[in-house]
Amino acid sequence: MLSVQHLRKSFGPFLAVSDANLIVEQGEIVAVIGPNGAGKTTLFKLVTGQLKPNRGQVVFKGQDIAGLSPHRVCRRGLSLSYQVVSVFPRMSVFENVRVAVLARRRQVLRLFTPAVRLAGEETWEILNNVGLADKAGLISGTLSHGDSKVLEMAIALGNRPELLIMDEPTAGMSPEETRAAMGLIQRLNGDMGITILFCEHDMELVFNLAQRIMVMRQGKTIAQGTCDEVRCDENVQQAYLGGHGDA
Amino acid sequence: MQKQKLLGSRSLILVALLLAALALFPSMASRYYIYLVALMMVTGLLATSLNLVLGYGGMYQFNHAVFYGVGAYAAALLTVRGGVNPWWGYLLGPVVAAALSLLMGLICVRLSKLYFGMLQISLGSLVWAVVFRWYSFTGGDDGMHGVPVPRLIGSIDGAYYFVLIVTVVCLAVMYLIVNSPFGRVFQSIRDNPERAEAIGVNVRQHQLVGLVIAGFFGGVAGTLFVTVEGSVFPDMLFWTLSLEIIIMCLLGGWFTFLGPMLGGGMVVALRAVVGIYTDYWTMVLGIILMLLIFFLPEGVLGFFTARLGRGRAVREGD
Numbered sequence: 001m002l003s004v005q006h007l008r009k010s011f012g013p014f015l016a017v018s019d020a021n022l023i024v025e026q027g028e029i030v031a032v033i034g035p036n037g038a039g040k041t042t043l044f045k046l047v048t049g050q051l052k053p054n055r056g057q058v059v060f061k062g063q064d065i066a067g068l069s070p071h072r073v074c075r076r077g078l079s080l081s082y083q084v085v086s087v088f089p090r091m092s093v094f095e096n097v098r099v100a101v102l103a104r105r106r107q108v109l110r111l112f113t114p115a116v117r118l119a120g121e122e123t124w125e126i127l128n129n130v131g132l133a134d135k136a137g138l139i140s141g142t143l144s145h146g147d148s149k150v151l152e153m154a155i156a157l158g159n160r161p162e163l164l165i166m167d168e169p170t171a172g173m174s175p176e177e178t179r180a181a182m183g184l185i186q187r188l189n190g191d192m193g194i195t196i197l198f199c200e201h202d203m204e205l206v207f208n209l210a211q212r213i214m215v216m217r218q219g220k221t222i223a224q225g226t227c228d229e230v231r232c233d234e235n236v237q238q239a240y241l242g243g244h245g246d247a
Numbered sequence: 248m249q250k251q252k253l254l255g256s257r258s259l260i261l262v263a264l265l266l267a268a269l270a271l272f273p274s275m276a277s278r279y280y281i282y283l284v285a286l287m288m289v290t291g292l293l294a295t296s297l298n299l300v301l302g303y304g305g306m307y308q309f310n311h312a313v314f315y316g317v318g319a320y321a322a323a324l325l326t327v328r329g330g331v332n333p334w335w336g337y338l339l340g341p342v343v344a345a346a347l348s349l350l351m352g353l354i355c356v357r358l359s360k361l362y363f364g365m366l367q368i369s370l371g372s373l374v375w376a377v378v379f380r381w382y383s384f385t386g387g388d389d390g391m392h393g394v395p396v397p398r399l400i401g402s403i404d405g406a407y408y409f410v411l412i413v414t415v416v417c418l419a420v421m422y423l424i425v426n427s428p429f430g431r432v433f434q435s436i437r438d439n440p441e442r443a444e445a446i447g448v449n450v451r452q453h454q455l456v457g458l459v460i461a462g463f464f465g466g467v468a469g470t471l472f473v474t475v476e477g478s479v480f481p482d483m484l485f486w487t488l489s490l491e492i493i494i495m496c497l498l499g500g501w502f503t504f505l506g507p508m509l510g511g512g513m514v515v516a517l518r519a520v521v522g523i524y525t526d527y528w529t530m531v532l533g534i535i536l537m538l539l540i541f542f543l544p545e546g547v548l549g550f551f552t553a554r555l556g557r558g559r560a561v562r563e564g565d
Contacts, residue, residue, distance in 0.1 A: 048445065050441070050445070069444070070441075070444045070445045071444050071445075071446075071447045071448055071449050071450070074445060074446060074447035075447050079445075079446070080445055082442070086439060086441065086442045087438075087439065087442070088434070088435045088438035088439050088442065088443075089438055089439070090434070090437070090438050090502070091431075091434055091435065091438060095431060095434075095435075096435075098431065099431050099432050099434075099435040099443070099446065099448075100446040100447075102428045102431065102432060103432065103443075103446045103447040103448050104446075104447060107428045108428055108429060108432040108448055108453065109428075109429055109453075109456065110427055110428045110429060111423070111424050111427050111429050111460075112420075112423050112424070112427060113427055113428065114423070114426050114427065115426055115427055115428045115430065115431045116426070118428055155442070155446060156446075158446065159446055159447060
């Protein structure tokens with residue numbers, strides 16, 4: 001479904017991603033791991049069009065999408081949930097999700113139909129699904145961090161993505177919130193058939209959720225395979241799991 | 248699921264009462280006050296049109312007076328120099344303003360906030376300079392006086408009712424727009440343009456459409472000014488007026504729909520009162536702006552709706 005080949009991005013003299021390679025098959029849950037500064041967030045931004053790569057290919061459903069603007073990438077069925085909470089803070093939780101649904105339905109330029117008549121049911125469905133329905137009327141800027149992260153996901157779901165990319169979905173969550181988020185991710189994948197690509201520092205979460213793992217280090221892909229393969233990979237042990245002892 | 252409505256019944260009653268009062272006003276008031284209230288409505292409409300992009304779109308439009316002035320000048324020039332029926336002038340004035348807004352928008356919309364505003368000021372000043380200097384066509388700094396107005400709305404009462412009707416219709420249309428999918432998405436761009444882009448919104452296109460709509464309604468306000476005053480002058484396009492319109496939005500409450508209407512009305516009324524005592528109107532305006540920033544950052548209406556909302560929440564909490 002998604003194939004990233006030899007992707008490279010530099011900011012001035014700093015090489016954030018030097019050679020990233022990644023394969024995601026339809027229906028999978030794939031994790032990207034690596035120490036801080038390995039280039040995971042940059043990789044996700046390159047894939048979703050927020051940054052333009054210097055070199056390399058991003059092929060999604062058979063088409064090269066590298067360098068397309070974010071709204072074009074999104075319209076092809078690829079949606080990003082941010083690491084740093086990035087919602088619409090002055091709008092209610094409900095409207096946050098509704099705009100995403102409206103955007104997907106290409107109804108954003110309708111000028112004279114009241115928005116309250118559009119996309120309501122689907123928005124409720126998403127909010128029920130993620131467990132935010134009771135907070136639908138709150139202004140999203142007032143939510144707790146955990147709820148904001150869930151809203152992040154809900155907005156991404158409003159686009160009804162085929163591939164959902166999540167940048168550290170549980171960062172800063174309490175253990176209970178993390179468990180709930182894990183269940184949610186599994187449901188999205190199992191019940192709704194959404195392919196998921198995420199990165200995370202919590203190794204327990206990664207090995208529990210992911211079917212395959214890609215390991216990055218200093219902007220380079222050093223391994224990709226099933227959990228066991230990655231665990232046994234010499235490079236990975238040396239460079240990441242064993243070498244730093246922080247995993 | 249609770250069915251959501253566009254307007255609550257309480258707001259509907261309030262709106263109806265206000266409209267009735269405005270409709271009866273000319274039978275009770277003197278000529279001067281009828282003129283003043285008409286001007287308040289025109290100015291309020293102007294501020295509301297700016298607020299479409301300012302409060303709802305988060306775009307700091309620093310040259311909005313240009314569309315007001317261009318709408319007015321287009322209507323006046325079409326009537327006086329083009330010999331067109333004034334009604335056509337009123338229709339075409341806003342269209343010209345919208346077209347200019349599209350042109351300027353195409354140039355400015357690629358830039359981020361501060362640069363967007365600065366380029367707008369310079370483009371706006373350009374238009375102002377042309378109007379100010381082109382004596383043979385625009386009348387230069389004298390402006391144009393005695394612009395013909397259709398007989399039906401030639402009296403002050405007629406002009407008043409014309410302004411009232413057009414203002415109400417325009418407000419209704421703008422209310423629809425801000426509550427449409429377009430308006431909702433515009434608000435999401437205001438809050439977080441990067442994320443809006445990421446959920447599949449073509450942000451620049453959306454902003455451009457917003458600018459054109461705001462320019463159009465700014466032009467409508469300009470043509471209404473012609474009906475009330477029967478004249479146009481280059482100050483209508485000057486950047487200080489643009490700033491004043493922004494202040495009106497802030498004063499009334501730029502995160503509320505009717506706030507700018509209130510703010511526009513307040514500024515016109517204040518200027519009329521202050522003008523009796525002093526020539527230093529801009530100084531008074533400056534002081535108002537300072538007080539506003541310190542004490543009422545959400546504007547007058549924003550302040551009261553926040554209070555009301557909190558009161559309601561407390562009552563529901565009990």
